[in-house]
Amino acid sequence: MMPKIRYLQKSIIFSTFAWFLSCNFIFAQTAKLEGKLVDAKNNEAIPFASVFIQNTTIGTTSDLDGYFVLENLEPGLYNVEASCLAFKSKVIYEVEVFNNRPSFILFELESSEEELEEVVVKAKAFNKVEETPLSIRSIGINEIQRYPGGNRDLSKVIQSLPGVASSVSFRNDIIIRGGAPSENRFYLEDIEIPTINHFSTQGASGGPVGMINVDFIREVDFMSGAFPANRGNSLSSIMNIKLIDGRDDRPGATFTIGASEVAAAFETPLKDKGNLIFAARTSYLQLLFKALGLPFLPTYNDFQFKTKLKLNTKNELTILGLGAIDIFKLNLDANETPDQQYVLGYLPDNDQWNYTIGLRHKLFLENSYWTFIASRSMFNNRVLKYQDNDDSSEDNLNLKIVSQEIDNKFRVENTARIKSWKYTFGLGGEISTYKNSTFNKLYIPNVGEQSVSFNSNLVFGKYNAFGQLSRGFFNERLDLSLGLRIDGASYNKSMANPFRQFSPRFSLNFGITERLSLNFNSGIYFQLPAYTLLGYEDSEGNLLNQNALQFINNKQVVLGLEYATKKNSKLSAEAFLKLYDNYPFLLSDSISFANLGGDFGIIGSDLADASSEGRSYGLELLFQQKLFKGWYGIVAYTLYWSEFKDKKGDFVPSAWDARHIISLTGGKKFNKNWEIGARWGLQGGSPYTPYDLSLSAIPENWDASGRGTKNYDLLNSERTKWTHQLNVRIDKRWFFQKWSLNLYLDVQNVYNFKGESAPEVNVERDANGIPLLNSNGSYSPYTFTNEIGVLLPSIGIVVKI
Numbered sequence: 001m002m003p004k005i006r007y008l009q010k011s012i013i014f015s016t017f018a019w020f021l022s023c024n025f026i027f028a029q030t031a032k033l034e035g036k037l038v039d040a041k042n043n044e045a046i047p048f049a050s051v052f053i054q055n056t057t058i059g060t061t062s063d064l065d066g067y068f069v070l071e072n073l074e075p076g077l078y079n080v081e082a083s084c085l086a087f088k089s090k091v092i093y094e095v096e097v098f099n100n101r102p103s104f105i106l107f108e109l110e111s112s113e114e115e116l117e118e119v120v121v122k123a124k125a126f127n128k129v130e131e132t133p134l135s136i137r138s139i140g141i142n143e144i145q146r147y148p149g150g151n152r153d154l155s156k157v158i159q160s161l162p163g164v165a166s167s168v169s170f171r172n173d174i175i176i177r178g179g180a181p182s183e184n185r186f187y188l189e190d191i192e193i194p195t196i197n198h199f200s201t202q203g204a205s206g207g208p209v210g211m212i213n214v215d216f217i218r219e220v221d222f223m224s225g226a227f228p229a230n231r232g233n234s235l236s237s238i239m240n241i242k243l244i245d246g247r248d249d250r251p252g253a254t255f256t257i258g259a260s261e262v263a264a265a266f267e268t269p270l271k272d273k274g275n276l277i278f279a280a281r282t283s284y285l286q287l288l289f290k291a292l293g294l295p296f297l298p299t300y301n302d303f304q305f306k307t308k309l310k311l312n313t314k315n316e317l318t319i320l321g322l323g324a325i326d327i328f329k330l331n332l333d334a335n336e337t338p339d340q341q342y343v344l345g346y347l348p349d350n351d352q353w354n355y356t357i358g359l360r361h362k363l364f365l366e367n368s369y370w371t372f373i374a375s376r377s378m379f380n381n382r383v384l385k386y387q388d389n390d391d392s393s394e395d396n397l398n399l400k401i402v403s404q405e406i407d408n409k410f411r412v413e414n415t416a417r418i419k420s421w422k423y424t425f426g427l428g429g430e431i432s433t434y435k436n437s438t439f440n441k442l443y444i445p446n447v448g449e450q451s452v453s454f455n456s457n458l459v460f461g462k463y464n465a466f467g468q469l470s471r472g473f474f475n476e477r478l479d480l481s482l483g484l485r486i487d488g489a490s491y492n493k494s495m496a497n498p499f500r501q502f503s504p505r506f507s508l509n510f511g512i513t514e515r516l517s518l519n520f521n522s523g524i525y526f527q528l529p530a531y532t533l534l535g536y537e538d539s540e541g542n543l544l545n546q547n548a549l550q551f552i553n554n555k556q557v558v559l560g561l562e563y564a565t566k567k568n569s570k571l572s573a574e575a576f577l578k579l580y581d582n583y584p585f586l587l588s589d590s591i592s593f594a595n596l597g598g599d600f601g602i603i604g605s606d607l608a609d610a611s612s613e614g615r616s617y618g619l620e621l622l623f624q625q626k627l628f629k630g631w632y633g634i635v636a637y638t639l640y641w642s643e644f645k646d647k648k649g650d651f652v653p654s655a656w657d658a659r660h661i662i663s664l665t666g667g668k669k670f671n672k673n674w675e676i677g678a679r680w681g682l683q684g685g686s687p688y689t690p691y692d693l694s695l696s697a698i699p700e701n702w703d704a705s706g707r708g709t710k711n712y713d714l715l716n717s718e719r720t721k722w723t724h725q726l727n728v729r730i731d732k733r734w735f736f737q738k739w740s741l742n743l744y745l746d747v748q749n750v751y752n753f754k755g756e757s758a759p760e761v762n763v764e765r766d767a768n769g770i771p772l773l774n775s776n777g778s779y780s781p782y783t784f785t786n787e788i789g790v791l792l793p794s795i796g797i798v799v800k801i
Helices: 002-026 141-145 154-160 285-292 338-346 699-705
Strands: 031-039 050-053 059-061 067-073 076-083 090-097 103-109 136-140 184-188 191-193 217-223 237-243 252-257 261-270 274-283 296-312 315-330 349-364 368-386 397-418 421-444 448-473 478-489 502-511 516-527 552-564 569-586 608-628 631-645 651-653 660-669 674-683 723-735 740-748 760-763 781-784 792-800
Touching: 031 076, 031 090, 050 067, 059 067, 067 076, 076 103, 076 608, 090 103, 090 141, 090 608, 136 141, 136 154, 141 154, 141 217, 154 217, 154 660, 191 349, 191 368, 261 296, 285 296, 338 760, 397 699, 421 699, 448 699, 569 631
Parallel strands: 031 103, 184 237
Antiparallel strands: 031 067, 050 059, 050 076, 076 090, 136 217, 184 191, 217 237, 252 261, 252 792, 261 274, 274 296, 296 315, 315 349, 349 368, 368 397, 397 421, 421 448, 448 478, 478 502, 502 516, 516 552, 552 569, 569 608, 608 631, 631 651, 631 660, 660 674, 674 723, 723 740, 740 792, 760 781
């Protein structure tokens, strides 16, 4: 009987697969690409522009209203180029077209003062802006979706870029040029959002899973330096996520089943005035983790929407929302092995929810446009831990934190081009609220067991003003840009004066030859310390850090060379230097706050001052090939040092000083819509601080936290081993008359490399996982190292209607 069943199963699978393959020939391949060209400064249509598909003879011109249509295309990906006299040419890469729906692209062309000798000007493969001529990368939707091992997660995709390190754990910590995960800022359609990760570490930005539904994403601009003046409160990176517009012809939908989640996205026109998109995801990780016997059960859900209303040709209104609900529970039934017992001993239950809702209004004038942005964000975090997970008595309560971060923001800015000059100016304001109800048992050496209990309700204002002036010289061979910014906060007297946070920045781009350019940027940037530090109180309601903290100061210099080839590729080298000052220094552990952020929970609820100093410097090398004759790829190498002063005043490696990062990513598109890609990464060992076994053996100390105590006299004196991993992904697409299908196989860690985490400390336990006392009345601690890395194949299905 069983052989017959297996034969029947194989027959069904083979027949189904053969049917899918035959579908390539059943339906006619008549995809259509529509689009419009407008002047970026005033949204006016650009008629009679040339639009064509690279490496083909397919092309057309825009009509009087700026619209164009390319018909009778084979479904797939195309690089589309547009050019017009008096405008800078532009390429939009990897535009996907379908049988069942017209694709639409918008070319926003910048005016050019260059003296043109020909009507058609060759577009540059990598577009630049005057304010940020280097340290910026644009990532398209297809690059995100097909990234090997990325699981459609934006935070993992950027690890292919130079200067981006990863943490040696199941987390999405974004570590840029040696900076901490708390030094990054994220924008969704120019609206700031507090995090892009589920189960986010409060006080930082990392987490294990991304919360942005990539089915919505059109493009991501990622800056690791040379920040423009209209972007503040960041020291390491700024990410602006641009979303697609909904369909204008009819309703549509996308359904996705991935390795850990199911998702659905819907889009529809709103009569003649605009469109709407909405998406939701939910995970089934908790079911998988329970079946595997893991001691924790995470569940995440997220929701997104965007509506774009075209009030008239001069007014556009975008309204969007983003939210998440995360539940992290312990699996108390997984309590058999020492590893399970250790994790259950210190990990808390953690529930989070957050949302952002915002609107952006663009008002176009003759030579400029105004942008008005208003938003509200809220982050709610609840952490609960009982000793030995025994909640039968409140006497066993070790940790209970309920906190909220609320931001109400407004920003207005004007951008204009007048001949060779470009300027941007504006101002912004925020009302911020931080609430925290905390109870925490602590053990202090030479003092004994203590408890911290407070209820904070901090409300303060933030304000800023900025301006940037740019101009091209010598027929746009030389671009110069000068930006100024000031930031203030009503938290204390020092922060209240915005001129103490005076932030100049200067950029230069010089074309040595037609394809070789020299790029430079220098600037001073400021960032407000984490709310967890600002809102730390005693039991009487006094803000203990109010008179000690300042804006964190970072001075940066970046110098680079870039060579663009004729085949959609470039070579670049960038050297960078970052000097930190006024970084929070945690007084209880005598370490810089810059070393924290790579673990779950909350960081920063502690006494601190602004005495920490640090530095980061290094070199980045990059080769990038945009889609060209089916090939694409990125080769990146980074050598860097990240150091902060210890309590003795000596520079020591920070927790993010991996030193060497190598990333090789590439792929090939084949006939009949097959695609294969691979990514291999190599990273140097990360510094870590060893544990103090004598302090960890004290029962009151261990019981308060469920884990060992680190010896900060040996801050980051050890390193983990180097890690490396190969991921491979295979995609196959089918395009039908009314729908499309994408199946993919993604294999992470193909050769099953086993890395090692920093050593942890456990104590001897009984059969129930309860720590045992030895003859000296202490626990018996021992160190152990977890293996990190597992061969992880997964399949995914994406259906578009």
